Amino acid sequence: MITDERCSVFIESLSPGMTPFLEELEGKAQESGIPIIRPASRSLLRYLLAENEPESLLEIGTAVGFSAIFMASCSFADIHIDTIENYEKHIKAARANIKAAHMEDRIRLLEGDAEAVLADLADRSAVYDMIFVDAAKAQYPDYLPLCKKLLRRGGVLVSDNVLFDGDIVQSRYAVRRRDRTIHSRMRQYLRLISEDQGLVTTILPIADGMALSVKKE
Numbered sequence: 004m005i006t007d008e009r010c011s012v013f014i015e016s017l018s019p020g021m022t023p024f025l026e027e028l029e030g031k032a033q034e035s036g037i038p039i040i041r042p043a044s045r046s047l048l049r050y051l052l053a054e055n056e057p058e059s060l061l062e063i064g065t066a067v068g069f070s071a072i073f074m075a076s077c078s079f080a081d082i083h084i085d086t087i088e089n090y091e092k093h094i095k096a097a098r099a100n101i102k103a104a105h106m107e108d109r110i111r112l113l114e115g116d117a118e119a120v121l122a123d124l125a126d127r128s129a130v131y132d133m134i135f136v137d138a139a140k141a142q143y144p145d146y147l148p149l150c151k152k153l154l155r156r157g158g159v160l161v162s163d164n165v166l167f168d169g170d171i172v173q174s175r176y177a178v179r180r181r182d183r184t185i186h187s188r189m190r191q192y193l194r195l196i197s198e199d200q201g202l203v204t205t206i207l208p209i210a211d212g213m214a215l216s217v218k219k220e
């Protein structure tokens with residue numbers, strides 16, 4: 004957590020809460036150690052869905068379907084979500100959860116490695132109003148050119164976990180050796196989205212760090 008813990012707990016206490024189905028799914032994911040979006044990220048996504056009313060959304064990193072179901076259930080538009088996952092165990096669980104949430108007509112699970120699926124979508128000229136990136140952190144720079152292609156002008160690219168729980172500001176040698184690749188790749192990603200002339204980006208120190216980029220060209 005980057006922000007003061009008491010402050011985060013206070014802000015969380017003001018959030019409107021979730022459906023019993025999502026509460027249960029959150030509990031199960033936490034018990035199994037499956038990382039899902041944190042309350043502050045949920046709140047921001049909910050706000051963005053209300054502000055932008057996207058009708059098409061692409062998510063990279065489904066896990067067990069929690070964030071996709073959350074976004075579909077709090078969307079203010081008739082949204083369709085495509086969500087990408089490559090881990091067989093998560094795919095199976097996500098399919099079951101999407102079915103149990105009666106969201107099969109709104110959420111399509113695309114199986115496979117994100118980069119390959121993104122390239123395939125781009126080949127088919129798919130376009131989305133909003134893209135939510137929440138997969139392998141070290142791969143974010145690789146996803147970027149394809150995300151830009153798949154995002155409509157004026158669309159929003161939302162990237163989660165970009166501040167690495169605050170460790171992004173540490174020198175490379177201060178982070179654990181096994182985290183160094185992610186650390187440098189995430190720094191590279193933040194530079195790319197911040198310096199890209201076609202994007203207007205803001206980086207928010209909430210949850211694990213979230214970046215919002217609007218496509219301007």
Ligand SMILES: C[S@@+](CC[C@H](N)C(=O)[O-])C[C@H]1O[C@@H](n2cnc3c(N)ncnc32)[C@H](O)[C@@H]1O
Pocket residue numbers: 038039040063064065066067068069070071087088089090093115116117118137138139142
């Ligand atoms: C942080 S979890 C996603 C959590 C989910 N968005 C939520 O909040 O409910 C990241 C997911 O991305 C998946 N993932 C990682 N690398 C991937 C890749 N190259 N292609 C597709 N999925 C990938 C992982 O298997 C994992 O399920």
